[in-house]
Each structure stands twice: as C-alpha cells, then as structure tokens.
Amino acid sequence: xxxxxxKHPATTRANRxxxxxxxxxxxxxxxxxxxxxxxxxxxxxxxxxxxxxxxLKIRMLxxxxxxxxxxxxxxxxxxxxxxxxxxSYLRARSLFAQGKLEPAGRELRLVLAKRPxxxxxxxxxxxxxxxxxxxRRAVALLERAxxxxxxxxxxxxxxxxxxxxxxxxxxxxxLRRMAAPTALxxxxxFRAAGRLLxxxxxxxxxxxxxxxxxxxxxxxxxxxxxxxxxxxxxxRRVLEPVDTDRPAVLARAGMAWLAMGAFHTAxxxxxxxARVRGFRTQALLVLMVAAAMVNRSRLADRAxxxxxxxxxxxxxxxxxxxxxxxxLGRLLLDQCSARKxxxxxxxxxxxxLLQDASGVFEGALASEGSxxxxxxxxxxxxxxxCRQVSAQADDEVADSPAPYSAGEIRRAA
Numbered sequence: 001x002x003x004x005x006x007k008h009p010a011t012t013r014a015n016r017x018x019x020x021x022x023x024x025x026x027x028x029x030x031x032x033x034x035x036x037x038x039x040x041x042x043x044x045x046x047x048x049x050x051x052x053x054x055x056l057k058i059r060m061l062x063x064x065x066x067x068x069x070x071x072x073x074x075x076x077x078x079x080x081x082x083x084x085x086x087x088s089y090l091r092a093r094s095l096f097a098q099g100k101l102e103p104a105g106r107e108l109r110l111v112l113a114k115r116p117x118x119x120x121x122x123x124x125x126x127x128x129x130x131x132x133x134x135x136r137r138a139v140a141l142l143e144r145a146x147x148x149x150x151x152x153x154x155x156x157x158x159x160x161x162x163x164x165x166x167x168x169x170x171x172x173x174x175l176r177r178m179a180a181p182t183a184l185x186x187x188x189x190f191r192a193a194g195r196l197l198x199x200x201x202x203x204x205x206x207x208x209x210x211x212x213x214x215x216x217x218x219x220x221x222x223x224x225x226x227x228x229x230x231x232x233x234x235x236r237r238v239l240e241p242v243d244t245d246r247p248a249v250l251a252r253a254g255m256a257w258l259a260m261g262a263f264h265t266a267x268x269x270x271x272x273x274a275r276v277r278g279f280r281t282q283a284l285l286v287l288m289v290a291a292a293m294v295n296r297s298r299l300a301d302r303a304x305x306x307x308x309x310x311x312x313x314x315x316x317x318x319x320x321x322x323x324x325x326x327x328l329g330r331l332l333l334d335q336c337s338a339r340k341x342x343x344x345x346x347x348x349x350x351x352x353l354l355q356d357a358s359g360v361f362e363g364a365l366a367s368e369g370s371x372x373x374x375x376x377x378x379x380x381x382x383x384x385x386c387r388q389v390s391a392q393a394d395d396e397v398a399d400s401p402a403p404y405s406a407g408e409i410r411r412a413a
Contacts, residue, residue, distance in 0.1 A: 058090050067094050085114045089121050096124060101131045119148040126157060135165035152178045156185055168192035182206075184218050191225060200225055207238070219249040223256055232260065244272055247279045254286035258322060261329035263290040267299070274306070281312040285319060289326035316384075358383060 054077055061070035071094055077087045088111045095104035108125040111118060122145035129138035138161040146154045155178050162171035171189050175181050183206035190199035203222040209215065219242075226235040239253045250273050257266035267290040273283035288303035362383065365376065 055086060055090065062090070062093055062097065065097075067098055070094050083114070085111045085118070085121075089118065089124075092121070092124060092128075096128060101128050104128050105132065117148060119145050122148065123154060123157065126161065130157075130161055130164060133164075135161055139165060150177075152180060156181070159185055159189065163188055163192050166192075182214060184214050184221060187221060187225075196225065196229055200229070200231075216246055216248045219246065220252050223249075223252055227256060227259070235260070242269075244276055247273060247276045251279050251282045251286075254283065255322065255325055258286060258289060258293075258325035258329050261293075261333040263294045263326075263329065266290040267294075267296075278312070280310050281307065281314045282318070284310070285314060285322050289322045293326045293330045 054073060058070050058073050058077075061067075061073070071091070074087055074091045074094065078084065078091070081087060088107050092104045092107035092111065095101075095107060105125065105128045108121055108128060111121045112125065115121065122141050126138045126142035126145060129135075129141060139158065142154060142158040142161055146158060155174050159171045159174045159178075159181075162168070162174065168189055171192065175186065175189055178185075183202045187199040187202040187206075190196070190202065200222070203218055203225060206212065206218045207215070207222055212218070219238075222238060223235065226232075226238060235256065239256060242250050242253045244250060250269060254266050254270050254273070257263070257269070267287055270283040270287040270290065274280050274287065276283070284303045284307045288300050288307065291297075291300035291303060365380070365383070
C-alpha cells in the first residue's frame, strides 16, 4: 500500500476526506515505528496538515541531507505555528548540519526558553557552544542534558567539552562514569593529562582495527600525537600504508609529509588523492607546495591552475598552514639550525625563502600580461600569506622548537 501511495499522490489526496482521527493516529504510529521512507511519505501525503506527519517528513529529509527541502517545510510550519518549539528545534538541527552555528544557537535559545528540559535541544546547544569555542557554556548545557537522560553519548561530549576547557581531571571523572568509552576518548584524556606514552599505545592498538567506525579519527589523532612528540621514525611507519581508501587520513598525512620534508612522497600521494571528490582542493594545495619546495615550478603551476578551477572551498588558514609546513620541511632538509647559522632558529633561510616567493607573486601581479581579476585575487592571497608568515617568523619560529631536527630526519631516512 505504501508503494502505491508514493507513486500515486493524487489518489492519496482523494482519500483524505474519508480518513478519520483514529485512522490518522494509527497511520502516524505506523510511520514512527517503521521510520521508513515510504511509511513517512505516505503519512505526510495523507495528512500534511498534521504537525506529527510534518515533523516525520522533516526528520527524514535531514537524515538524507536534503536541507533545502527540510528548511522549506520548516518555514511553512513556522508560518502557521511561529512559536512551535519542535519546529524551531528542527530548524536548529538543519542550521547546525550546514555549519551555521550562530543562527543555530539563536534558534536553540528560543527552544530552551519554552522547553528548558528538552534533552535533544540541550545536547545540540552544547555542540554549538563547543563549535563556537565557549567550553564553559558547553559544559553547563551538557551537564543539564546528562541529568535528563545519562548515557555514553552525552558523556563523551561532556568529556570533550571539559578537555576543550583545559580541565583533564574533570574529563577523567566523567570518563569513569561511562560504560564503554572509546579508545579515542581515553587517549584524548591521557594526552591532555600529559600521559603521552599511554595515549600513544591506546591509539596504536585501536589503529590496527581498520573496520572500526572511528578508524579515521584514531589515525588522525595518532598522527597529531606523533608529530607533537617528534617521534619521526614511528610516524613514518604509521604513514607508509596510508592509501586513498582512507582519504581523510591521507590528506592529514600530506600535511605531515610537508613538515618532514618528504616532498616527493607528498607529491606522489597527493596526485592520487586529487582524484577523490571532496579532497581535491587540499590534495592540490599540498601538491603545489611540495612541488614548489623542490623547484618543480611546472608541476606547481599545474596544481595551482587546477586549484583555481575547483569549486571545493579552502580557508586561508589552511593555505598558510601548508606553506608554513612546507617551508619548515625545506629548512630542515637544508639543515639550518641556530648552532650552524649563528642566528635565531631557522629565521635566516626562512626569511630568504619568503622573500623569493613574495618576489615571484609581486612580479606576476606587475607583469605586462595583466592577469585576470580571478588570477589577481589568487596571487594577492598567496602574497598576503607569504607576508603574514614572514611577519610571524621571528616570533613563532624562534620561540617554538621545530617538531623534527635535521639529525632525526637523517636517522629516519
């Protein structure tokens, strides 16, 4: 019956008048219990004026990632019921899924003003607060959600909020209340408490299970930890088997290879990753920087040209990070250190590299060829990054030791 309703909505509309209250309630119960697309569609087409049917349809659209259609239905519902908390909550969920944190936070404040004990709204508000960097508010909201219905899901979020706020002891207390904390969560608590060896062992053991749902997050955290502890040899072993079957891990590995000075390895792997939708921009960025660091200007130009044509977004912070890591890897390969250069750590060669890069970009901007507006914006952006890194070089590079020394690179090789 459900398939027929989906294919013939006109027939469904004709039968609405004969649907009594009891039959409508039975239809909604069936849609809620089955939670299947055809059952939900049948319920919505049959009784579209029913708020319960509308909510089921919106939730289904949100699960499918169809935020445009979900937002349209929510807007229609709020025109009829402007103070309805359940519709406002669904709007907040849609906004959060689209990365619109501040509007989602405003919507959730309206929901919690009417329903302060709404567990889902409390949890989502905690996630929004974390995303906005307000760890204290996130903790307060998630603690309220935990009191409503305690489970491992809400407690894991609470652990992460305490870690965001720099309170590993409080995070550990919450961790002890969990029935089955993940290795990733336990490792995060160990790392925040300075117990790096225990954190590394947990992550290495968890990384052996490639079928685990959180394998990508485990691998990314392990790479971060090995970089932070300057364990270059172990990092090389971890990165060696990484392939395009884990594109997010491979993208993170590309940034690690830049800082290690492994530019050839980075270029080869990023050329493969550039074929994977969703990761092309980051792959081409790393490929461009790696090629530039080994004077492969043609390859760098081709990567930059492809980067210009791709619609996938990339933030200036990521661009600056890639250039900074590439320059650091180049410095380490050049074996430039404070002892040999007789100057502040790494700044002599770094400044020269930045000046050379800036000169190239300035020359292109001033060339007779008159680059297009789009090309000019790209050149100006890269020039701004060079100048920004150059201005921060003395402060950041001199005060922070490099993650790997030239001696460590030679031994690892």
